[in-house]
Amino acid sequence: MAEDVPQMIEDVPHMTDDVPQMSEDVPQMTADVDATVAEDLGHDGAEGSHADEGFPGGPCDPSVLTSFAEHVAHAIWTGHERPELKLVSNRRKVTLIGRPVPEIEGLVAATGLSQLIGCSVVTSDPRLIFAFMERWHRETGTFHLLVGELTITLDNVSSLLHLPISGAFHSFEALSVDEAVFLLMELLEVSSEEARAETSAKNVHVVHLEAFRDLGHSGGYAWGAAALVHMYDQLDKASRTTTWQIGGYLTLLQCWIYEHFLSMHQFVIDDAYEETSPRASRWLMTKAHMKGITGASYRAHCDSLSITNVCWLPYSDHRGVRGFELISSFQGQLRWGPMVVTVRSERVLCQFGYIQSIPLSPVSASLSYDDIDEGWMHFSDHVIALGDLCVVPGQVSTDYMEWLFQISHPFMIPTQAGDQLRHAPTPDHEDYMQPDIPEIPVDDYEGYEAIAERLERVLNLRMVTVGTVT
Known part of the structure; x- marks a missing residue:
């Protein structure tokens, strides 16, 4: 969304208690932290050695998290808390x-x-x-x-x-x-x-x-x-x-x-x-x-x-x-x-x-x-x-x-x-202690209810497929 899109007045009532309001779409950071992170990314960024070799404490194989150099986890690991x-x-x-x-x-x-x-x-x-x-x-x-x-x-x-x-x-x-x-x-x-x-x-x-x-x-x-x-x-x-x-x-x-x-x-x-x-x-x-x-x-x-x-x-x-x-x-x-x-x-x-x-x-x-x-x-x-x-x-x-x-x-x-x-x-x-499944007497109505609840759970979660034994 363009940054110049006008926005609603701040004192208009809203439906929910958690409506977001962003003061700027452009990310900001304090100058001193930004400088230290930028310096570190110059050594460890995508064009540095870590692009192929991975990051200390981070992904050894950076083929999945391709933007890890700009990620806050990398900054934290290298001592640059934002x-x-x-x-x-x-x-x-x-x-x-x-x-x-x-x-x-x-x-x-x-x-x-x-x-x-x-x-x-x-x-x-x-x-x-x-x-x-x-x-x-x-x-x-x-x-x-x-x-x-x-x-x-x-x-x-x-x-x-x-x-x-x-x-x-x-x-x-x-x-x-x-x-x-x-x-x-x-x-x-x-x-x-x-x-x-x-x-x-x-x-x-x-x-x-x-x-x-x-x-x-x-x-x-x-x-x-x-x-x-x-x-x-x-x-x-x-x-x-x-x-x-x-x-x-x-x-x-x-x-x-x-x-x-x-x-x-x-x-x-x-x-x-x-x-x-x-x-x-x-x-x-x-x-x-x-x-x-x-x-x-x-x-x-x-x-x-x-x-x-x-x-x-x-x-x-x-x-x-x-x-x-x-x-x-x-x-x-x-x-x-x-x-x-x-x-x-x-x-x-x-x-x-x-x-x-x-x-x-x-x-x-x-x-x-x-x-x-x-x-x-x-x-x-x-x-x-x-x-x-x-x-x-x-x-x-x-x-x-x-x-x-x-x-x-x-x-x-x-x-x-x-x-x-x-x-x-x-x-x-x-x-993990899996709850025991007791043997159910023929006349145990509560036991049948327990079985029904288990079956309902796997059905609702689509946990049953062809050939599934339940």
């Missing part, structure tokens, strides 16, 4: 406004976005966000962790926010100032003077109003895919050394972390939460309730994760409300307007209940908007090819971890002199 990122959101302002009046709330419901009214959380511990942001890589669209790659999927968006993940993508073009003023006058019923006075404000792009010109049509958009596109885009930008802030719908990222990494935070679940509500609304997100992990930093905690620290399939209890949709395993390009990202579901098979094998190298294809839309409308032709079911959650093939250590940066904290060398962990599933 300033703490600024988290940009509109949460505080909307909290003061409260819920919209019933008439407005009814209009929001027509768009398919009403679930967001009660789905925003307080970002009380930004360092938790940072710990995952610095492990994100745009080439793969995943977080690189010691246990493998994980990502925010369409199923995560559907379960956490209850947004529709199927439907059309929105197409729009950049607006001139006069066009933006006219759109504000037409759709927000403000005067020309008011509209022109606010076209330099930094908040939500005016062009997005086009999606709400016809509220009946607005309900047909794939809003869940739009949320994922913006989240991926913000993570792509924030993972670069020269970026100093991250926006996007941070509630999505934060609640995804809580669901998958229960050991990362001491949290409190709202006693009033009902499973029929979006999963994101179950967390009590006040400073009184939220406490970070003690005894170690988030970065160090991520450096020591094991498969037992990860909740690979967190929505089993929620499937009766929000079932797994086949479109969640789509792989390919998503877009919202001119913003395009790639989802690579084949890299996170463990999140779909399957054993992770070495994925193919990511390929960057330049597709037209029509081709992207066509692939999305025929998503069943572009879903991941699944393999063997996981007997143990988080299970990987025998050669996967060794491969991961070659192409990734599994640790963020550099070793010190005298430290033992760290190697790829051998997958050891004996640490």
